[in-house]
Amino acid sequence: MEVPMKAGFLAAWPLVLGYFPVAVAFGLLGREADLSPWEIQMVSLLVFAGASQFALVGLVAQGTPPLLAAGLGLLLNLRHAFYGPALRPYLRGGPLEAFLLTDEVFALALKTLPHLPEEERRAHFLGLGLGAYLSWNLGTLLGSLGAEGLKGLSQAFGFALPALFFLLALPHLRNRVALLAGGVALVLHLLGQTALGLVLAGALGLLGRRP
Amino acid sequence: MTLAVLFLALGTFLIRFLPWRKPGRLHLGQAGPALVVALFLASAFGPPPSWAWLKTLAALGATYLAERLLRNLGLAVLVGMVLYALF
Numbered sequence: 001m002e003v004p005m006k007a008g009f010l011a012a013w014p015l016v017l018g019y020f021p022v023a024v025a026f027g028l029l030g031r032e033a034d035l036s037p038w039e040i041q042m043v044s045l046l047v048f049a050g051a052s053q054f055a056l057v058g059l060v061a062q063g064t065p066p067l068l069a070a071g072l073g074l075l076l077n078l079r080h081a082f083y084g085p086a087l088r089p090y091l092r093g094g095p096l097e098a099f100l101l102t103d104e105v106f107a108l109a110l111k112t113l114p115h116l117p118e119e120e121r122r123a124h125f126l127g128l129g130l131g132a133y134l135s136w137n138l139g140t141l142l143g144s145l146g147a148e149g150l151k152g153l154s155q156a157f158g159f160a161l162p163a164l165f166f167l168l169a170l171p172h173l174r175n176r177v178a179l180l181a182g183g184v185a186l187v188l189h190l191l192g193q194t195a196l197g198l199v200l201a202g203a204l205g206l207l208g209r210r211p
Numbered sequence: 212m213t214l215a216v217l218f219l220a221l222g223t224f225l226i227r228f229l230p231w232r233k234p235g236r237l238h239l240g241q242a243g244p245a246l247v248v249a250l251f252l253a254s255a256f257g258p259p260p261s262w263a264w265l266k267t268l269a270a271l272g273a274t275y276l277a278e279r280l281l282r283n284l285g286l287a288v289l290v291g292m293v294l295y296a297l298f
Contacts, residue, residue, distance in 0.1 A: 011284075011285075014289075017285075017288060017292065018288075039212060039213075039216075042213070042216055043216050046217070046220035047216065047219050047220045047223055049219075049223050052219060056215065060212065066212050066214070066215030067214065067218060070215040071218075073219045074218075074219060077222070077223045077227075079246070080226050081226050081227070081229075081230045082230070082243075082246055083246070084231020085231060085242070086242050086243035086246070087231065087243075088231060093227075093228065093231030093232055094232075098227040098231055099224055099228075106246075110243050110247060159270055159291060159292050159295035160292050161254050162254045162255035162267065162271070163270070163291035163295075164284070165254050166251050166255065166271050167274065167275075167278055167284055167288070168247050168251070169244075169247045169248045169250075169251035171244075172245075172247055172248050173248065175241060175245075175248075177240070177241040177244070177245055178241055178244040178248040179248060180245075181241075181248065181249055182245065182248035182249045183252075184249075185250075185253055186249075186253060189252070189253040189256070189257075189258065190256075190258040190259070191258075197253065198246065198250065198253065201245050201246055201248075201249035202242050202246050202249075205240055205241040205243070205245025206240050206241075206242050207240060208242075
């Protein structure tokens with residue numbers, strides 16, 4: 001493994017802490033929805049987008065036609081359209097980078113990439129993404145194999161992602177546009193419209209000038 | 212189910228890939244910071260508003276102090292998690 005990729009992989013560990021228990025919960029949900037371990041794993045291997053995976057499996061379990069459930073999952077993922085362009089000043093995205101571009105990888109990359117030499121950025125990003133991907137899929141595997149004992153982890157580790165996002169958001173908490181967008185997202189989140197709120201936050205961010 | 216998974220996977224990939232790949236004239240302004248702050252707020256404060264938010268705020272404060280003291284993102288997250296579990 002290249003040195004910058006290894007550094008990115010190691011830098012992903014706060015994210016790994018947050019992903020793993022959520023992925024276990026996803027695997028368990030898949031079993032409750034009567035999917036086979038292979039079907040559950042296929043979702044995590046191919047989609048790699050937590051909220052939409054939960055939506056797909058949860059809706060199918062409730063009797064929603066799978067293609068309709070997948071369409072709703074796609075709507076949840078519309079916010080991802082903002083991530084690549086926001087990273088473009090630091091990294092040109094190829095297919096592999098795009099596949100690994102989750103919420104958390106984006107937020108961590110936005111913090112780290114600007115401080116790295118240009119030639120190291122791609123490998124660092126891929127290391128970050130690989131750490132996240134392995135954690136997500138290992139957690140899914142354990143959950144899908146019925147690791148009930150790991151259910152407790154979901155609660156104990158539930159604070160990992162909020163803590164990580166908080167530290168990544170800290171430099172932006174004096175940014176009025178970011179605060180306004182965050183406030184709108186929070187209100188919609190509390191009204192049960194989280195995905196719409198995040199898309200609107202991205203759209204509001206477009207109105208701000210680059211510093 | 213397989214077709215639905217493939218549809219979701221391909222659609223998600225294209226949503227991530229095409230806007231990143233295509234060099235456009237779109238100026239993103241503050242979209243990056245706006246999204247990071249939005250992701251933080253949405254992940255930390257679940258509905259409905261409750262006393263649990265105070266526990267979250269206390270743990271966030273501890274996470275902040277840990278980051279200031281340790282200057283390490285991962286360790287600060289770990290400290291925050293442990294304290295959150297203890298609160």
